[in-house]
Amino acid sequence: MADDYEVFALGDVALQSGATLRDARLAYKTYGRLNPASDNVVVMPTFYGARHPDVELMMADGRALDPRRYFVIVPNMFGNGLSSSPSNSPAAQAQAQFPRVTLHDNVMCQHRLVREHLGISRIRLVVGFSMGAQQAFHWGALFPDMVDAIVPICGTARTSPHNFVFLDGVKAAMCADAAFKDGWYDAPPETGLRAFGRVYAGWVYSQDFYREREHVKMGLETVEDVMRSSEARYLQRDANDLLAMLWTWQHADISRNEVFNGDFAAALRAIRARAIVMPATTDLYFRVRDNELEVAQMPNAELRPIPTIWGHAAGRGLNPADNVFIDQGLRDALQ
Numbered sequence: 001m002a003d004d005y006e007v008f009a010l011g012d013v014a015l016q017s018g019a020t021l022r023d024a025r026l027a028y029k030t031y032g033r034l035n036p037a038s039d040n041v042v043v044m045p046t047f048y049g050a051r052h053p054d055v056e057l058m059m060a061d062g063r064a065l066d067p068r069r070y071f072v073i074v075p076n077m078f079g080n081g082l083s084s085s086p087s088n089s090p091a092a093q094a095q096a097q098f099p100r101v102t103l104h105d106n107v108m109c110q111h112r113l114v115r116e117h118l119g120i121s122r123i124r125l126v127v128g129f130s131m132g133a134q135q136a137f138h139w140g141a142l143f144p145d146m147v148d149a150i151v152p153i154c155g156t157a158r159t160s161p162h163n164f165v166f167l168d169g170v171k172a173a174m175c176a177d178a179a180f181k182d183g184w185y186d187a188p189p190e191t192g193l194r195a196f197g198r199v200y201a202g203w204v205y206s207q208d209f210y211r212e213r214e215h216v217k218m219g220l221e222t223v224e225d226v227m228r229s230s231e232a233r234y235l236q237r238d239a240n241d242l243l244a245m246l247w248t249w250q251h252a253d254i255s256r257n258e259v260f261n262g263d264f265a266a267a268l269r270a271i272r273a274r275a276i277v278m279p280a281t282t283d284l285y286f287r288v289r290d291n292e293l294e295v296a297q298m299p300n301a302e303l304r305p306i307p308t309i310w311g312h313a314a315g316r317g318l319n320p321a322d323n324v325f326i327d328q329g330l331r332d333a334l335q
Helices: 052-059 103-117 131-142 161-175 178-183 190-204 207-211 214-218 223-235 239-250 264-269 288-295 311-316 320-334
Strands: 006-014 020-031 041-043 071-075 125-129 149-153 274-277 301-303
Touching (some): 006 103, 020 052, 020 103, 041 103, 052 071, 052 125, 071 103, 103 131, 125 131, 125 320, 131 149, 131 239, 149 320, 161 178, 190 223, 190 239, 214 223, 288 301, 311 320
Parallel strands (some): 041 071, 125 149, 149 274, 274 301
Antiparallel strands (some): 006 020, 020 071
16 A cells, blocks of 8 residues: 555553553544634544545545545554554564554544644544544543534444454454464465455345345445455455454443543543434444434434445445435534
């Protein structure tokens, strides 16, 4: 991939786990320009397995997040292969030795990027898809005086038990490959990566998506094509990187920190920003019901489910009809 991003050197970062992430690096890219009033800032964290180019669909010309109007900051999540990850860390923290990193750790470092490095004190909107949505919830709870609005798309404020189990299933598919060697492989464990991708394909889209052959709109003629496409996606990623981000996802919880000490309701009440929470009606693991329970405890939040058969992928920016619905929510949040 082209070297089209910048890196913020964080130094040694003390993590929630008690470990230290040595010489931590936060890769990021900005789009558009900061206006004179500094009131057009949008932060959009990456999602699982993604890097900044994967979120660019959300900010095309003419869409709600038009870079001709907004200054969009995209921080790459730890573990994605650009920011500090098992695949790019020094030997002492490489591969299976990479420390456990939470979304709280990610967001605290993102805050340093925005506040210290870029000199920005106010954020118009934090928006994200999937794990990016979970980070948006974290931003709203941890920095209520800095964030005007959040739009979490297909994601929750903490990972549900069922979501945790789904993730353990794809993890088991990866680790069952003997070539994985408990994370100490010399060559990519391709059998495990392919199994990971095939299992994931059964969860990211809904039953109706497959029944109605919506995959044809993606240029994928058969169900086998869908699974091969999913394989190809994850074969491009490092196995330890995927598992590091998976651990982060499994342990996502906006209240698991020294501010809220596990009081989930208090963390939700702390989100004073306007929030438009947008689950997909057919998402198989970030369920509407979870968001419904969360929104009920947030002081300035609206639940706006995406009416779709694309499942979790509705928030990914691939389906034009879903994009229209999501863009309206983003425009409303940016009012």
